[in-house]
Amino acid sequence: MLIQQLKQAIEGLLFVAETPLTEQQLVEHFAPENVSRKQVRQVLEELQQDYQERGVQLVNVASGYRFQTRHELGDIISRLWQEKPARYSQALLETLALIAYRQPITRGDIEEIRGVSVSSSIMKTLQERGWIKVVGHREVPGRPQLYATTAEFLDYFSLRDLSELPAIPEPATKAKQPEQIAQIKLEITAERATNEES
Amino acid sequence: MLIQQLKQAIEGLLFVAETPLTEQQLVEHFAPENVSRKQVRQVLEELQQDYQERGVQLVNVASGYRFQTRHELGDIISRLWQEKPARYSQALLETLALIAYRQPITRGDIEEIRGVSVSSSIMKTLQERGWIKVVGHREVPGRPQLYATTAEFLDYFSLRDLSELPAIPEPATKAKQPEQIAQIKLEITAERATNEES
């Protein structure tokens, strides 16, 4: 077997095998062709050399030789598997909105307004995201925790302070009045405009 | 982004992606870096050139570009596994050839030419492999299903499109009316269009 053929074969094998291949495994693979260990080693060295500056490189890891992508390409390649972000639930949005606009506020307050219990996972998510934190306790029986928004929250929404939060239409009546809806729409438009500027 | 970096990145991507990548997909992948289609094309050409004589080669099949091992290495590489590669029966190959060369085609057409009833297990195998699919019905009594080959079929046989199939003699024209042919052509065009969209 010509060294050129052996090189192509080893190259192909290393790109196809599910696991890294050791020098020993390669020598055994080419037993029918009577390939020597020295030849295998020579080919492996040449291949390492050939792929030095390429997008994939031949590396010798604990379990043998394998081709792997260049370290520097990590970020660009990881985009292949980037998922689209999920969406937060309405319950989470309302909880966050209440904390933002009515802080400091207890879970009980939120539950009272929303008419449903606040799930612990929502509070956990908001805390993990760094958007809310406990700033104290209300001095009533049970001493419920008081929640407030954080500086990260302001940063995320590009706000200097809470006074920059958009105005909220008063829920004066049971059902939404037409002009109320119009107002909300206007706010959204305004919001978009500012977003685009930034 | 330097062309050298882009080349490494595309090389890496093609070696790790689960499916072939099209020129379009690559252009979109590098949208944040403002890479042009021309640059992507140039890199793909260079890579094809670079790998010409190597153990793996960059090929352009129906669903895009992918790296695969040289055909000549088939025997040596398949030694990695105990199982011998599957061989297809003459009946399956003839059925597949009929669908590939004479698509769209009904089971009745296949039976007429082969002189035997088409075995359901063959049709099932071909469909399970994703090589053929129903693309419509012929507007005759019974509205028989019309079969055609898929992109997976082309991928499997390392083909970019049907025109790359080695030529065979044209069928002696007898049965097909001109309007029938026109209709079939329209269907094929429509099918291609939807394929490209997805």
Next chain:
Amino acid sequence: MGVAQQQSLPLGFVRGEPVIEKPEDLYIPPDALELILETFAGPMDLLLYLIRRQKLDIVELPILPITQQYMEYVEMMKDLKLELAADYLVMAAMLAEIKSRMLLPRAPTDEEDEEDPRAELVRRLQEYEAIRQGAEHLESLPQAERDYFLAQAATEARELVAAPLPEIALHELALALSQALAQAALLNSHQVQREKLSTRERMSRILDLLQQNQRLRFRDLFDPREGKAGVVVSFLAILELVKEALIEVVQVDTFSEIHVTHRDSIYADSTT
């Protein structure tokens, strides 16, 4: 078709003998007839084989000798595997029909529209031969897992993929509040006082400061840089916090330093 060929089916070819002419160039032993059968992909394949064996042109289809040879094979098959032979029998019938039509003297009147009875079969044979070629082409094309294998490299990039956090736009937040409040309005009527907002923020900030320091000097809660409005907001926030019993404002002596403490710290020992 059925009845007409029944009588023209020449039984004489077989002579009812179990010993049949051995197919000359089939490598399969003559007793393994099932295997012979399976070597053919169908009646067209067999027909093509017979034509080729005699190095004859399909177009010149010599219907008499071919029919004879074909029948011999069909007889062998019939004895062994009847269901599989059915397709072969259909072809036999067709051959017999063509043969009988060719043997019949042609009426001189309908000469112009009389097609060669072999024409249709020749067309099918040609098409079948083309498809066999196609099948050979497919067989010879590089096939996955036989001739080529997909090349894959390892990558550490997968570990870099972070599940992206959901995004919220500010207007969604405003909308969410108005929805929550609309809900509240249905339950009872809560007062919304937007002008208090900055006061409430200041309340949060003061509470936050008190989390870090148990005691704060009252005057440290005012930032002169904020101007009069800022001072008023801070003052209102402190009053509100006192009202809500969240903080205590302590002055030991007249004119001495006023301190603000978290109610927490006062009760800390008793509650934990």
